[in-house]
Amino acid sequence: MTKHSRLIVLALAGTTAFACSEMNAPLYFAGDTIESMGNDEMFPTSGLLLRFRAPTEPERMKLDMQRAALGYDMEIPWVSRDKVHIEITYRVTNISDGPGSFAILVDGASEYTQYDTQAVSEALGGDDPIILPLITTVAYTLEPGATYSGIVREDDFAEGELDLDALGRWNDADAASPTFAGVLINRSDVNPIGMNLVPPNLVVPAMVQIDVRLRSTVAMRCEYYVRVRDDDDRLWHNDADDVYQTSPTLFQPPALMLN
Amino acid sequence: MAAALATSCLLGSAPVRAQVTSEPSAVVFPDPEKFAHGLFTEGEFGTVRFFGRAGEEISQGFAVGARLGYDIFRFFAIQAHLLGSTHQTQGDTPTAGQLMQVYQGTVEGKLTLRLVQWSFFAEGGLGAARMSTNLLYARGLATYRTGFTAGGGAGVDYHFLSRHFSIGLRGGYYWLKHVTGSSDLITTLYLRYTF
Numbered sequence: 387m388t389k390h391s392r393l394i395v396l397a398l399a400g401t402t403a404f405a406c407s408e409m410n411a412p413l414y415f416a417g418d419t420i421e422s423m424g425n426d427e428m429f430p431t432s433g434l435l436l437r438f439r440a441p442t443e444p445e446r447m448k449l450d451m452q453r454a455a456l457g458y459d460m461e462i463p464w465v466s467r468d469k470v471h472i473e474i475t476y477r478v479t480n481i482s483d484g485p486g487s488f489a490i491l492v493d494g495a496s497e498y499t500q501y502d503t504q505a506v507s508e509a510l511g512g513d514d515p516i517i518l519p520l521i522t523t524v525a526y527t528l529e530p531g532a533t534y535s536g537i538v539r540e541d542d543f544a545e546g547e548l549d550l551d552a553l554g555r556w557n558d559a560d561a562a563s564p565t566f567a568g569v570l571i572n573r574s575d576v577n578p579i580g581m582n583l584v585p586p587n588l589v590v591p592a593m594v595q596i597d598v599r600l601r602s603t604v605a606m607r608c609e610y611y612v613r614v615r616d617d618d619d620r621l622w623h624n625d626a627d628d629v630y631q632t633s634p635t636l637f638q639p640p641a642l643m644l645n
Numbered sequence: 646m647a648a649a650l651a652t653s654c655l656l657g658s659a660p661v662r663a664q665v666t667s668e669p670s671a672v673v674f675p676d677p678e679k680f681a682h683g684l685f686t687e688g689e690f691g692t693v694r695f696f697g698r699a700g701e702e703i704s705q706g707f708a709v710g711a712r713l714g715y716d717i718f719r720f721f722a723i724q725a726h727l728l729g730s731t732h733q734t735q736g737d738t739p740t741a742g743q744l745m746q747v748y749q750g751t752v753e754g755k756l757t758l759r760l761v762q763w764s765f766f767a768e769g770g771l772g773a774a775r776m777s778t779n780l781l782y783a784r785g786l787a788t789y790r791t792g793f794t795a796g797g798g799a800g801v802d803y804h805f806l807s808r809h810f811s812i813g814l815r816g817g818y819y820w821l822k823h824v825t826g827s828s829d830l831i832t833t834l835y836l837r838y839t840f
Binding site for chain 2: 411475611
């Protein structure tokens with residue numbers, strides 16, 4: 387083979403490899419459209435359950451080895467935040483006759499813990515409901531007929547997933563640094579209140595269920611898509627694979643747990 | 646006298662040379678027969694634009710591709726084509742602004758009409774197109790990420806006088822079976838090397 391031929395074959399191989407890599411392309415899941423009436427007592431919601439394949443035997447063994455290596459006596463999640471990256475793209479339309487504001491609240495579940503803003507709010511009671519979602523957007527005002535498109539970013543989910551695991555598996559009732567609601571009010575990288583029991587080398591579980599709520603002052607509609615980057619091909623898409631079964635425990639705020 | 650004889654002998658032994666009887670033509674036309682033909686490769690870049698339903702959702706994108714082919718005759722060649730393009734989703738939808746790539750691979754036949762350094766060609770083929778994400782599926786426009794594609798196009802090629810190299814411009818229109826009512830137009834500039 388001449389020098390020219392080698393160069394050209396190399397160029398073709400490079401082009402093919404580049405084309406086939408797909409650069410960790412995300413997958414999209416359409417959520418059901420949510421419509422609010424405005425100032426709803428129960429926030430209209432729509433959820434998505436992401437299905438993952440069960441780990442193979444070698445993968446289970448690898449998780450066990452990782453557990454032994456990390457040194458804290460807790461399960462290593464199969465659906466972990468460093469392998470599964472979630473984002474929501476949404477569009478909200480004001481379908482009322484007057485201006486109003488809205489915010490998107492995101493709850494959900496990891497393979498261990500489920501968090502429900504509405505249930506927590508009811509459990510806390512009081513005349514003024516306390517709304518403490520895992521993730522929330524800033525409130526925006528929309529004129530009648532106007533739309534707003536936005537993103538709940540991967541780093542918002544990363545923070546929400548850490549908070550969810552802290553609440554579920556590393557809950558610290560210490561009044562000086564309570565996990566609830568300290569982690570929900572603060573960004574853990576700015577103020578790690580409530581994170582005392584969380585190991586620094588924690589493998590954080592990613593969400594397997596995403597619940598989107600629309601909180602608005604007038605009637606609005608929210609369309610959204612969940613975007614998932616799946617580094618290790620763990621999403622279930624092959625009939626031959628078993629679906630990974632999860633049974634997360636619903637988080638109960640301390641007030642309710644004391645009852 | 647001796648010097649004159651020696652000079653006469655030397656001149657007499659010189660080889661006979663052709664005589665120039667007219668001035669050479671100012672323009673030397675290249676002979677296409679001397680152009681290399683047979684195995685060839687092409688590298689290309691350009692744009693891919695979608696039409697139909699996909700055209701409403703996906704913007705025009707930048708494309709890079711390559712071809713490997715063989716001239717069976719001077720006027721007919723077969724070739725394999727790979728092309729990757731990157732796009733941004735558009736429109737008034739929640740998924741607007743997302744990036745996606747499209748990969749197309751086809752096997753093609755090519756007919757060429759050569760006029761000295763210029764040639765004009767028509768080509769057509771079939772193969773597969775793959776989307777990097779399931780975005781069109783999520784939007785209800787596609788059943789699968791990979792599907793059948795077929796189409797054809799035409800172009801013009803200019804041959805350098807270096808025997809192996811030529812450049813050209815081509816356009817091709819391809820039907821995308823797995824994307825509802827959609828097709829794409831590929832327009833590229835290419836550099837060809839014939840071995």
